[in-house]
Amino acid sequence: MRAARVKKCKVCKADFKPYQTMQKVCSPSCAAKFASNETRKQYKREALEYRKRTETKKSQLSKAQAAVNGYIRTRDKGKPCISCEGFKVKSSLHGSILHAGHWHGRGAYPSLRFVLWNIHLQCAHCNEHLGGHVIGYEAGLAKKFGREWVEKRKQQGREWKPNHYSKKDLERIATLFRAKDRLYKRLFRGD
Numbered sequence: 001m002r003a004a005r006v007k008k009c010k011v012c013k014a015d016f017k018p019y020q021t022m023q024k025v026c027s028p029s030c031a032a033k034f035a036s037n038e039t040r041k042q043y044k045r046e047a048l049e050y051r052k053r054t055e056t057k058k059s060q061l062s063k064a065q066a067a068v069n070g071y072i073r074t075r076d077k078g079k080p081c082i083s084c085e086g087f088k089v090k091s092s093l094h095g096s097i098l099h100a101g102h103w104h105g106r107g108a109y110p111s112l113r114f115v116l117w118n119i120h121l122q123c124a125h126c127n128e129h130l131g132g133h134v135i136g137y138e139a140g141l142a143k144k145f146g147r148e149w150v151e152k153r154k155q156q157g158r159e160w161k162p163n164h165y166s167k168k169d170l171e172r173i174a175t176l177f178r179a180k181d182r183l184y185k186r187l188f189r190g191d
C-alpha cells in the first residue's frame with residue numbers, strides 16, 4: 001500500500017496532500033498568491049532584460065571596472081599603498097580609503113584598464129591627489145617584482161593591442177571578476 005505523498009505548499013509552506021500530480025499549493029487562496037508571485041517574477045525578469053538591453057556601454061564599462069577593482073582590493077588586502085608604502089595612509093585623514101590604482105592610467109592606456117599587473121592597491125591620496133603618483137608606483141613595483149619586471153611590463157604596455165569590448169564581453173568581465181573576488185575572499189581571506 002502506498003501512502004499519498006505529502007507536499008509542502010509553495011506559498012504557505014504547510015504540508016498538504018495533492019489531488020493532482022502537478023499541484024504546487026494547498027488551496028485556492030494560495031494558488032492565487034502563487035500566480036501573482038509568478039507574474040511578479042516574470043515582470044522582474046523582463047525588467048532586468050530590458051535594463052540589460054538598454055544599458056549604455058559606458059555604464060557597463062564602469063561596472064566591469066568596479067568588479068575588477070574590487071577583486072584587486074581583495075587580492076592586495078593588508079598590503080600598503082604601492083606608491084607610498086602606506087606613508088600617506090598613516091598621515092592622511094582619509095587614510096583608511098584604499099583604491100585599486102592603475103599604473104598606466106586609463107586615459108592614456110584604455111586597453112590596460114582590466115590588466116591585472118597594471119592595477120594595485122593604492123591610497124586615495126596617491127591615486128587622486130598625486131595623479132597616480134607614477135614615480136612612487138614604479139619604485140613600489142620595482143621593490144616588489146624587480147626592475148627588470150617593470151621594464152618588461154612597460155614595454156608590453158606600449159605594445160598592447162587595443163581591445164574592443166562588446167557589451168557581452170563587459171558583462172562577462174563583470175560576472176567573472178565578481179566571482180573571482182568571492183572565491184578569493186573565501187579561500188584566502190577567511191570571509
Ligand SMILES: [Zn+2]
Pocket residue numbers: 009010011012013014025026027030
Ligand atoms: Zn498554502
Ligand SMILES: [Zn+2]
Pocket residue numbers: 081082083084085086087088089122123124125126127
Ligand atoms: Zn599612497
